[in-house]
Amino acid sequence: MTRKHDEVRSRNETFVERVTTRIWEEQPSSDNPYLAESLRCHGYDLIELAEKRSFTDVLYLLFRGELPSKEQSQILQTLMIGLSSPGPRHPATRAAMNTGIGKTDPLHILPISLMTLGGTVSDAGVIEEAIRFLRKQRRADPETVATELLAESSRPEQEDWILAPGFGSLYGEVDPFCNKLANTLLEFPGAGQALQWGSEFAASLKGQNLGWLRAGVAAAVFSDLGFHPRTGGGLYQLINAPGLLAQGLEMANKPITAMPFIKDENYIIER
Template structure:
């Protein structure tokens, strides 16, 4: 076996691995942003501390970890009515692979209606408008960008529910809880100015709108926030997918159809 240095390398600021002396493809020690994962963090660090470290490059302070932990609990299960969980259940009910159910949840949950893209756009709005109510009002009144993209043109203000009537209790509970924990200023500002923002948007705040503020307070970029949001909503999708397989397809809705151009009817 040759000991030549490889000609191709993957550059990373996140992860260092040291090989076992008898096998360059086996890991003796792994370091995440300098911390010994298996020799020091394991058993000491929490899941959300590891998440924060991976994305931000520094370990969170205890209040930051608590805020991320609470946000993760709030996001863990959007519930079976949510389109992403619905998609995962479509995988589960038919016995699709576990990965397919999660891919279904990710694909549907990536969108601009309660999905990852909405969270991304909402975080961008926070970065652009900050805690300036006039800036938010101008932002909401401005026409959207006309740049061609794989994403469709947004149909509502990100972070606000296009079908909502009033702020839901669970959104208010989440905002109150997270605002009480945050070390950043946006969540408490959002709590104080929620009504004005909702008036400007013409719609009530959503869970993604609250989490967007939390993620900006935690120092995440919109790209990092989008990834985290997709990731943290998967547990519920997974559990519901597995549950529908247990129930079986006969207990899963198939829905009625009204075909508007049925050739059989047109021929009658």
């Protein structure tokens, strides 16, 4: 039997001689060109940034190419604290805890839990879509959008109802902490149009036991701060990472009996 192969063709592409970046600049050492004498992030000396600015400011600088205003830094830092850990009920945290107590290499705790956090229902995997949703609807009346979406959808029998990216129910109810976090952020001078629109939209859904989800609050702030939609998911993972790692490491030195063992009757095999 003779196999036929597609004709091999040249792509006629010319590759660059070296990698270029607008983000980072390294001044080589006079003694060893492979070592950096000084580092600059978007033109700012890194040591000077370390002396005068916060980590939040530098994070913003890395992705936006400019330092944030006081108001922008304040609202981003508040979001980062509010979302610093998904909490032990969250599947990503459970993954971190199971990884830790299973005596997996501690270096693997964070990557494993972040993959779990990448879900497309209400976590990092939906951030890009949520930012685009908020930007698309920013000139529409929130109550009208809510009415139209409710008319087009129906409540699932078992799963949570995700009406729009970043908005829905958690265990069948409105997430009270997300609502508090969004209201806190709204009080800051840096609160923008997306956060305000999202708050009004969430209020219109309250009668259906729907509202803000963690991804929605993050997406609104990211949108107002000018982050590109494709950046949002990774930023969300970064913000949640400290809590995931801490919870996983907490279990790393405990015996396996410190986590519950699921009984046979709790396993469901679908045929």
